Amino acid sequence: MSRRQPVSRPESTESGAPLSLLEVLRRSTRHLAASGSDTPRLDSELILAHALQVDRIDLYVQFERPLGELELALIRPLLAARAQGRPLSYLVGQREFFGLGFTVDARVLIPRPESELLVELALRLKPEAEAAADLGCGSGCLGISIAVNRPQLRCDLVDLDPGAAAVARQNVSRHHLESRVGVFEGRWAEALSGRGPYQLVVTNPPYVTTSEWERLQRSVRDFEPRLALDGGEDGLGPYRELLPQLPKVTAPGAMVLLEGDPRRLGGVERLARQVLPGAATRRHQDLSGRERVLEVRLP
Ligand code: GLN
Numbered sequence: 518m519s520r521r522q523p524v525s526r527p528e529s530t531e532s533g534a535p536l537s538l539l540e541v542l543r544r545s546t547r548h549l550a551a552s553g554s555d556t557p558r559l560d561s562e563l564i565l566a567h568a569l570q571v572d573r574i575d576l577y578v579q580f581e582r583p584l585g586e587l588e589l590a591l592i593r594p595l596l597a598a599r600a601q602g603r604p605l606s607y608l609v610g611q612r613e614f615f616g617l618g619f620t621v622d623a624r625v626l627i628p629r630p631e632s633e634l635l636v637e638l639a640l641r642l643k644p645e646a647e648a649a650a651d652l653g654c655g656s657g658c659l660g661i662s663i664a665v666n667r668p669q670l671r672c673d674l675v676d677l678d679p680g681a682a683a684v685a686r687q688n689v690s691r692h693h694l695e696s697r698v699g700v701f702e703g704r705w706a707e708a709l710s711g712r713g714p715y716q717l718v719v720t721n722p723p724y725v726t727t728s729e730w731e732r733l734q735r736s737v738r739d740f741e742p743r744l745a746l747d748g749g750e751d752g753l754g755p756y757r758e759l760l761p762q763l764p765k766v767t768a769p770g771a772m773v774l775l776e777g778d779p780r781r782l783g784g785v786e787r788l789a790r791q792v793l794p795g796a797a798t799r800r801h802q803d804l805s806g807r808e809r810v811l812e813v814r815l816p
Contacts, residue, residue, distance in 0.1 A: 539580035541565065541589070545596055552600035560605050561596075567609040568592045602736040615662040620687045624680030626745035628658040631803045632721055635774050635810050636662045638801060639719055642812065643772045646670060646717035650766065652705045652759055653677070653722045655745055657685035657698075660719065664698050671697045673715075675708045678744055705755075706762035714768035721776040722755035724748040752778060756785050760792040763815070771815045779807035789813050 536544075542561055549557035566573040568591040584592075595608050606612040606627045612619050614628035615636050621627055636659060639649070647670065651660030654674035664672045674689070676682045685700045701708040706718075723746050730738060730747045737746070748755050756775065763773060777785045786798050795816035803809035 535583035535585060536589075537580060538565065538569075538576060538582045538584055541584050541592065542576070542580075545592070548596060549599060553602075554599065560599055563605055563609060564595045564599060565592060568595060603740050604736050607740065612656070612658075614656075614658040617658075617662055617665060617692065619656045619658050619661075620684060620691060621656050622684060623740060624678065624742060625655040625684045626721075626741055628656055631805070631807075631809055632659065632776055633662075634801060634803045635659060635719055635721065635776050636666075638774055638810060638812065639663050639717060639772075640666055643717045646715075646772075648672070648713060648715045648768075649717040649719065650675065650706065650709060650713070650715045652718065652720040653745070653755070654685050654700070655681050655721075657688040657700070659721060660698065661685075661688055661692055661694065663717075663719070664694050665692055672699075673709055673712060674698065674700045675703060675705065676700075677702065677704055678742070681742070681745070705759040706766045709766050713766040714771070715766055716768045716771050718763060718767060718771065718773045720759065720774070722748065722759065724752050724755065724776070724778045724781065726750060726752040751784075752781055753784055753788060756788055757792075760789055763793065767815055769816070773813040773815065775811045775813065776809060777811060779803075779809055782808040782811055785811050 542565060545561035546557045549560050554560050562573050562576055566576055569588060598608055604627055606621050607623050610620060610622060612621045612628050615633050619628055649663060649670055649672045651674045654660055654676050657674050660672045660674045664670050674685050679702055682700050682702045689695055689698045689700060725746045725748055727747055727750055775785060782800050789796060789798055797814045799812045800808045801810040801812060
């Protein structure tokens with residue numbers, strides 16, 4: 518493997534005196550910057566805070582504190598993994614989404630801030646929904662965020678991958694929603710036959726094309742689940758599969774909110790109009806002004 522780089526690793530000083538927290542933070546930051554992190558200081562702070570089990574802000578009042586060998590032994594493997602590109606959220610096992618904490622690991626896509634738009638739209642446009650479904654739920658961030666903000670709503674979460682469904686179940690218990698949020702394994706709405714009807718369906722399906730997936734940044738392509746990202750040759754395969762299933766599980770006038778790639782949301786819209794005759798559609802922009810969510814109102 519690579520040669521040791523004493524300046525960039527949190528070892529003890531030459532004199533053998535233990536390093537202060539601040540010095541470890543500085544060396545960690547240099548190490549992560551050199552290995553290509555865009556946010557080396559933030560990453561280092563979050564790794565130290567996680568390893569030392571303190572809030573990030575509390576690091577600042579402990580800068581002078583010497584770190585012992587045991588503490589360094591907790592920090593080193595996390596730094597090494599981050600330097601190899603593993604996303605920070607997987608290292609600390611957490612991600613914030615819509616103001617809520619979600620447990621994540623490599624079995625689920627890390628919730629993205631742009632998906633918060635879908636939750637906002639669901640809460641604003643369909644406040645009266647009694648039953649909702651989140652298809653391809655991953656961590657469960659969409660359905661759970663909606664359910665937390667709508668105390669009367671029942672919500673079913675579906676994922677094809679048993680590992681993802683297991684993470685979603687952890688998040689359902691984490692938010693104490695067991696009595697009204699269920700997790701099912703299967704292909705989109707097929708997993709919900711006999712349940713429903715739903716007035717609201719939300720989904721963030723895999724929508725990256727296979728060739729885009731091959732060119733995604735390393736920290737996404739090599740670490741996040743391909744099943745959650747790769748939408749096939751034209752990035753529309755998952756919509757083709759799930760849209761025709763919707764009439765079977767939805768109530769009249771139901772709202773469907775679909776996240777998509779801004780460059781292809783028009784394609785998703787055409788598909789939805791073909792597959793769901795009589796449906797009205799509208800495209801919504803995310804905070805960076807890109808069309809990100811397609812709203813479909815069923816007849
Ligand atoms: N927005 C994700 C990305 O940037 C893609 C999510 C998806 O395919 N559903 O990689």
